[in-house]
Amino acid sequence: MSKVTVQDLKKIKEKYSEFLSFSDKRYIMLCGDTGCRAMGCHEIKHALEQEIEKRGLTDKVAIVETGCNGFCANGPIVVIQPEDIFYQKFSVEDVEEFVECEFVKGERLERLLYKDPVSKKRIANHKEIPFFSKQLMRVRKNRGLIDPENIEHYIARDGYLGCARALFEMSPEDIIEEMKQSGLRGRGGAGFPTYLKWQFAKDAPGDIKYVLCNADEGDPGAFMDRSILEGDPHAVLEGMIIAAKAIGSNRGYIYCRAEYPLAIHRLQIAISQAKEYGLLGDDILGSGFSFNLDIYHGAGAFVCGEETALMMSIEGKRGMPRPRPPFPAHKGLWNKPTILNNVETFANVPQIILKGGKWYSSVGTESSKGTKVFALSGDINNIGLVEVPMGTSLRTLIFDIGGGIPKKRKFKAVQLGGPSGGCVPEQYLDLPVDYEAIVKAGAIMGSGGVVVMDNRTCMVDMARFFLDFCQDESCGKCTPCREGTKRMLEILERITHGEGEMEDIDRLEELAEMIKDTSLCGLGQTAPNPVLSTLRYFRHEYEAHIKEKRCPAKKCVALLKFEVDPEKCKSCGLCYKSCPAGAIEWKKKEPAVINKDKCVKCLTCYDKCRFDAID
Amino acid sequence: MSPIVRPKHEDISDKMWDKVDEIIEKYRNFTGGITQALREAQEVVGYLPIPLINYIADRMNISRSDAFGVASFYALFSLKPKGRHLIRVCLGTACYVKGIKDVLTRIHQEYGLEVGDTTEDRRFSLEGVRCLGACGFAPVMVVDGKTYGTVTADKVIEILENYK
Numbered sequence: 188m189s190k191v192t193v194q195d196l197k198k199i200k201e202k203y204s205e206f207l208s209f210s211d212k213r214y215i216m217l218c219g220d221t222g223c224r225a226m227g228c229h230e231i232k233h234a235l236e237q238e239i240e241k242r243g244l245t246d247k248v249a250i251v252e253t254g255c256n257g258f259c260a261n262g263p264i265v266v267i268q269p270e271d272i273f274y275q276k277f278s279v280e281d282v283e284e285f286v287e288c289e290f291v292k293g294e295r296l297e298r299l300l301y302k303d304p305v306s307k308k309r310i311a312n313h314k315e316i317p318f319f320s321k322q323l324m325r326v327r328k329n330r331g332l333i334d335p336e337n338i339e340h341y342i343a344r345d346g347y348l349g350c351a352r353a354l355f356e357m358s359p360e361d362i363i364e365e366m367k368q369s370g371l372r373g374r375g376g377a378g379f380p381t382y383l384k385w386q387f388a389k390d391a392p393g394d395i396k397y398v399l400c401n402a403d404e405g406d407p408g409a410f411m412d413r414s415i416l417e418g419d420p421h422a423v424l425e426g427m428i429i430a431a432k433a434i435g436s437n438r439g440y441i442y443c444r445a446e447y448p449l450a451i452h453r454l455q456i457a458i459s460q461a462k463e464y465g466l467l468g469d470d471i472l473g474s475g476f477s478f479n480l481d482i483y484h485g486a487g488a489f490v491c492g493e494e495t496a497l498m499m500s501i502e503g504k505r506g507m508p509r510p511r512p513p514f515p516a517h518k519g520l521w522n523k524p525t526i527l528n529n530v531e532t533f534a535n536v537p538q539i540i541l542k543g544g545k546w547y548s549s550v551g552t553e554s555s556k557g558t559k560v561f562a563l564s565g566d567i568n569n570i571g572l573v574e575v576p577m578g579t580s581l582r583t584l585i586f587d588i589g590g591g592i593p594k595k596r597k598f599k600a601v602q603l604g605g606p607s608g609g610c611v612p613e614q615y616l617d618l619p620v621d622y623e624a625i626v627k628a629g630a631i632m633g634s635g636g637v638v639v640m641d642n643r644t645c646m647v648d649m650a651r652f653f654l655d656f657c658q659d660e661s662c663g664k665c666t667p668c669r670e671g672t673k674r675m676l677e678i679l680e681r682i683t684h685g686e687g688e689m690e691d692i693d694r695l696e697e698l699a700e701m702i703k704d705t706s707l708c709g710l711g712q713t714a715p716n717p718v719l720s721t722l723r724y725f726r727h728e729y730e731a732h733i734k735e736k737r738c739p740a741k742k743c744v745a746l747l748k749f750e751v752d753p754e755k756c757k758s759c760g761l762c763y764k765s766c767p768a769g770a771i772e773w774k775k776k777e778p779a780v781i782n783k784d785k786c787v788k789c790l791t792c793y794d795k796c797r798f799d800a801i802d
Numbered sequence: 803m804s805p806i807v808r809p810k811h812e813d814i815s816d817k818m819w820d821k822v823d824e825i826i827e828k829y830r831n832f833t834g835g836i837t838q839a840l841r842e843a844q845e846v847v848g849y850l851p852i853p854l855i856n857y858i859a860d861r862m863n864i865s866r867s868d869a870f871g872v873a874s875f876y877a878l879f880s881l882k883p884k885g886r887h888l889i890r891v892c893l894g895t896a897c898y899v900k901g902i903k904d905v906l907t908r909i910h911q912e913y914g915l916e917v918g919d920t921t922e923d924r925r926f927s928l929e930g931v932r933c934l935g936a937c938g939f940a941p942v943m944v945v946d947g948k949t950y951g952t953v954t955a956d957k958v959i960e961i962l963e964n965y966k
Binding site: 221222224225226259260262405406407408409410445446483484485486487488489500501502503504505506521564565566570602605606636638640644649652653656659660662765766767768787788789790791794 | 833834835836837838840841864868871872875876877878879893894895896897898899900901904907908911931932933934936939940942949950951954955956959
């Protein structure tokens with residue numbers, strides 16, 4: 188393949204015009220990302236290929252493995268084009284019947300279509316499913332529509348045209364002005380105006396500058412970046428090239444966490460194909476501008492998502508942050524001016540340059556422009572990735588798009604911003620999703636993880652969980668974080684074991700303020716947030732654990748009796764049937780009894796009991 | 803200065819040493835290559851015995867303490883031998899809310915295995931990972947690279963019994 192020019196990009200787009208409109212044949216677009224792979228989509232692809240061939244349909248039906256569609260809870264996902272029919276919860280056993288139905292009889296396989304939980308009707312068309320209809324796909328515009336291992340698919344959907352505009356028609360100042368118009372703020376969590384960061388680096392003196400992509404998505408509950416890296420890696424590469432032109436850099440690195448092997452694999456393919464086509468490397472598109480990119484694997488340290496720690500890590504050192512100033516825009520990687528942006532931030536850039544900053548800022552709120560990708564997970568029906576305009580309410584996100592709480596349980600709180608964020612309770616459901624509004628409620632936007640919790644979640648235990656995470660991931664360099672989070676964790680352990688005192692709450696608050704004020708980096712500065720927000724909204728739970736030695740949500744094992752209340756027990760036998768240790772004795776029409784000698788305290792019975800009959 | 807000699811180690815074969823030498827060549831000219839070299843060496847040997855770390859440090863002209871500093875800092879690296887089958891359990895928020903703690907309790911009950919350890923008979927090693935990003939299928943467990951979704955306390959042993 189020889190290097191392409193801008194004309195060639197347009198020719199490739201024409202070459203794929205039939206694919207773009209799916210007008211030459213029918214297409215089976217099969218989701219191939221990590222989540223669906225865990226549910227067997229690889230085997231499904233293989234079975235589909237065999238079945239299509241067996242029936243002699245290979246020139247009428249094509250199979251394309253795409254990136255994430257977003258509706259992960261209902262995976263594996265298969266979408267038929269051009270009709271845009273959405274199939275879910277697919278399995279290998281369904282292949283034969285499916286091919287017979289769709290491609291021989293020309294009918295829908297009803298039982299695998301999406302079923303609306305309220306109306307109970309089957310909805311065939313992708314765009315009519317509420318989960319999708321309420322989203323605004325901008326950065327995720329290619330989801331489910333391209334093969335991420337084929338650069339020509341990306342090019343066909345306007346890929347690298349933003350890069351062409353930046354390299355041929357714009358000066359670095361023009362690019363930064365366009366970014367300023369867009370109002371794009373860092374999507375990694377801090378929400379710093381992207382144009383300003385680039386401006387600082389552009390103005391910093393020096394010939395050698397670096398463009399880094401933070402693909403170390405470490406927030407538990409966040410997988411937005413993973414889906415972009417796996418499903419549309421070229422969007423990130425293109426964004427980095429544009430950034431490089433803006434600041435005057437010729438070298439970049441993508442720091443990708445080791446826990447994302449498929450993302451790394453897809454990035455490697457994308458980089459190699461981009462080089463082959465002359466869209467990366469020397470003299471890109473014949474513009475005279477050169478930019479070279481490599482991947483640096485992470486090694487399992489959450490703290491390396493922090494900008495200075497990430498740079499230390501690339502330098503081959505322990506990933507420990509350092510004080511700022513000097514800021515990375517002046518002295519970053521190997522002491523050179525460096526910009527570090529998040530995956531989603533970079534993925535937005537090509538469209539901003541191609542369609543204009545004003546287009547981007549046409550949605551959103553006053554201070555938070557554009558769209559944001561959120562990862563909905565936890566106790567919610569529609570688990571997956573959603574992209575909505577900034578300013579959408581939490582209620583719309585969780586109930587209209589997310590489908591509400593399963594098992595007829597009640598909403599209790601939603602964790603926003605991962606371990607650096609906070610738990611927001613029911614009274615804030617109408618809060619618009621916007622950087623400043625969320626901070627007022629005691630949480631942060633963060634990278635976009637939205638973990639929903641129902642009434643069976645113990646908020647004290649959740650605070651303990653997040654603090655345990657931060658303690659484990661603390662690099663150990665500064666005392667407030669290293670020692671302070673440990674002391675806070677010890678207090679929370681005592682409380683969840685029924686050994687707390689009322690003074691512990693004061694101690695937690697005092698320690699929290701001190702750690703926030705004095706820690707060296709964002710990890711320590713935000714580690715106390717979950718504790719502070721749960722104290723703010725769920726103080727009564729802490730008090731119940733301390734004063735009454737009781738866990739209202741029945742989660743803290745040390746405070747549970749593991750006894751069935753014979754008055755509440757309806758003798759349904761569900762606990763007996765689901766106990767993995769065979770520790771429950773039950774006969775029909777008699778209340779169940781838990782044999783404490785055999786009980787392994789796995790809490791399965793608590794989870795299954797519909798009558799709250801176990802104490 | 804005496805030439806750097808390959809130390810004798812029961813878990814490292816000559817073929818493995820050859821691969822380690824290739825890895826060192828690949829990264830020796832990149833400042834910051836030590837972490838990548840250790841990662842690839844671990845893939846070859848299965849873990850990072852101290853003599854291996856020292857060998858790589860010496861050949862890449864890095865101090866042994868710096869190399870040890872890197873090997874001991876990152877969760878990906880293990881200085882202890884691994885079992886035949888590696889169980890990685892996701893400890894992320896979504897998996898936690900969906901009950902991964904109970905899965906761990908069950909594994910401990912059945913195999914006496916704690917997170918970070920290997921069973922006596924080197925059958926299983928158990929690692930906690932801080933979020934695999936497959937939250938749509940929480941709780942998530944990976945065994946020998948194969949991902950299992952919606953793994954609950956009552957299903958986990960059935961899955962693990964397939965691994966001898």
